[in-house]
Amino acid sequence: MEPIQTLPLRDRVINALRDAIVNGELVPGQALVGTELANQIGVSQATLRDAIYALSLEGLVETVAYHVSTVKTLSKKDIEDLFSVRSMLESYAIRQIVAAGQAAAAVSELYAICDEMEGAAEQDSLTDLNRIDRMFHDTLIDFSGNQLLAVLWNSVAQRVQQVLSLSNQQQENLRQIVLNHREIAQVIENEDAEAAVGLMNTHISFVADEICGNWHQIALGTNGGQ
Amino acid sequence: MEPIQTLPLRDRVINALRDAIVNGELVPGQALVGTELANQIGVSQATLRDAIYALSLEGLVETVAYHVSTVKTLSKKDIEDLFSVRSMLESYAIRQIVAAGQAAAAVSELYAICDEMEGAAEQDSLTDLNRIDRMFHDTLIDFSGNQLLAVLWNSVAQRVQQVLSLSNQQQENLRQIVLNHREIAQVIENEDAEAAVGLMNTHISFVADEICGNWHQIALGTNGGQ
DNA sequence: CAATTACTGATTGTCGACAATGTGGCGCGG
DNA sequence: CCGCGCCACATTGTCGACAATCAGTAATTG
Structure with a gap:
């Protein structure tokens, strides 16, 4: 219990x-x-x-x-900074996992999370998918073995969640997201850290650009940005 | 005023x-x-x-x-994690500065700080040198232009300062430290981000190993580590 | 005699009341 | 009519007292 x-x-x-x-x-x-x-x-x-x-x-x-x-109000630059820092933290985690020989242990959990994610995608449950998505990235951070990194990540992940909630993310295709994550897990399994980092950064940049592009209208809905 | x-x-x-x-x-x-x-x-x-x-x-x-x-008690692993994260943050800052074409503006301030540092080194004032050393790294972070990074850095820099205070760092040669920093500034001036990152990581790793090697006796002085 | 329970002292957690501070409006003088 | 200073209101900041909780100890019971 x-x-x-x-x-x-x-x-x-x-x-x-x-x-x-x-x-x-x-x-x-x-x-x-x-x-x-x-x-x-x-x-x-x-x-x-x-x-x-x-x-x-x-x-x-x-x-x-x-x-x-x-x-706290969020300017466009805040969003850019946020996703930039996020890329840095996750890239670091991936490199640490591979360098420490934790790739196999990590992907075994990551695949299980991807399976859960697929279930949420089939039910078109965006909230569930977001929750499981965060689990995926939390797992990545945890397997880096660096507790201080986990503390910093927690702070960043909160803000990411906030931004995602505010931008009603017209997520194109939920299944595509699942595929993206599975792809990352696969490359980590091959212990190819740099390829995984590349995929991760591309994925994050795509989402960041998507949100930043429409950010003015989101911020305007509240108080005018700045 | x-x-x-x-x-x-x-x-x-x-x-x-x-x-x-x-x-x-x-x-x-x-x-x-x-x-x-x-x-x-x-x-x-x-x-x-x-x-x-x-x-x-x-x-x-x-x-x-x-x-x-x-x-908070600090285990040996906490120290390792700390300096590892520190390397990550500073490496990121250096790459951002060079990529954004801020290298020239940054080094002009960095050189000025190095001059101050030299003054402290000549007077064998360790406390002053530590203070100015932090200014050097704060400047590096600030010129990255990422405010979220600055927030995370602040949290990390505090812990670094704590560790430095606790380990009575039998700093070998204060002037050598000044030279190390000046060297980093020079490489940044040449817009060679990777070289600067390499120097920085070497420098940080050296200090980290130095401290970790003697950490048990430091921690034992208080409560036994763990 | 051993294990469990109840008590005691110390520390943290919560609260309502009061003081400090900032903002907007009113009145006065020019 | 305009500008300055004063006053009252709203909000935040600080405090001392009381309640909740915990660790260690002594009493109790089988």
């Missing part, structure tokens, strides 16, 4: 707010007024303030002393 | 604790008891706890619910 862990109230508030942000329920630029949210959620202002402050440290919220906190 | 900004008390406490940790005044494994520290520093327990929680998000402090927080 899994241990029943009662997270501190503050942590639960943090998780709730973070989920709301990365799922696009709280849009960039939206004000997070302490007194309102505290009453709405049902916690004290101090507890909520801690949560907001924690999210500001994670970079999801912008706070200025004695001013209302807002969900 | 610079605007006089009165930081909130909580942020000042955070900065004070963070400085104490990265400068080695608070050693890994040391307990951070709320009531004690609050009285000692002269703030309320709530404010101090916020600060401790913030530092736990930065990864400098380990907290378990309803348990005493401690300064």
Whole structure:
């Protein structure tokens, strides 16, 4: 059995707010007024303030002393930077996996995830596919064996999820995505790190360009970008 | 003139604790008891706890619910991971600078920093040299133009500074360090990114091996590693 | 005598109230 | 009519007190 862990109230508030942000329920630029949210959620202002402050440290919220906190706005350049950094982290992970001889162990899990992904694709469930997609990349990072990398990745992956949620990604073909991932897993199985990195970067760049191209209208929907 | 900004008390406490940790005044494994520290520093327990929680998000402090927080212990593998990630971030920055044609602008600042570094080396001031060394690498990151990278770097650079403080780095020759940095700046000036990356990685690996080799006795001084 | 349970002391988590700070509007003087 | 300064409101920041939880110890029971 899994241990029943009662997270501190503050942590639960943090998780709730973070989920709301990365799922696009709280849009960039939206004000997070302490007194309102505290009453709405049902916690004290101090507890909520801690949560907001924690999210500001994670970079999801912008706070200025004695001013209302807002969900961080995302400029086009922020998106470019985000996907660029993402490529760097994943490329590093792939190279480490191959160099450490962990390729076989990793792909065995990656293939299993691809199978799950295929199931979601057949049901046209975008939310499930996104969730499993993240599992794929999390697995890649974990098998690098670098825990600090995992910490940095977590921060980046959150923002990626947020961007994906905001851009209603008119994902062309869900099955194509599954194929892309399976392809990457195959190349890793062959221990060809550079080929895998190339595929990964191409894949990420494609998605990034797709989103950046339509970003103005997404950002305009909220507060005008900048 | 610079605007006089009165930081909130909580942020000042955070900065004070963070400085104490990265400068080695608070050693890994040391307990951070709320009531004690609050009285000692002269703030309320709530404010101090916020600060401790913030530092736990930065990864400098380990907290378990309803348990005493401690300064995060650093295993040998943590150090290896740290310097490995550091290499990744800086390599990325160098490649971006050269690719974006920012090499000339960057090296002009880097050379100036090297001059300052030389002054510190002549006075055998290790603390000054460390401070200027960080400026060098911060500049490198900043000129990459990627703000998200700067955020991740900040987190990594803090830990690096902590490790350097803890290992009383019997720095062989301070002037040699200056030469190493100047050499890197020169290669960047030639727009040879890969050569610069090679030099940088060699330099970082050397320092990392040096520290890892003697890490057990450093960690043992506090709580036994692990 | 051993294992379990209940208690005690210490520490962290949560809260409501109060102080500090910033913003917008009103009134006054030019 | 315009500009300046003052005032009240809203929001954030800080605090001390109380509740929840944990580790270690002593008492209890088979």
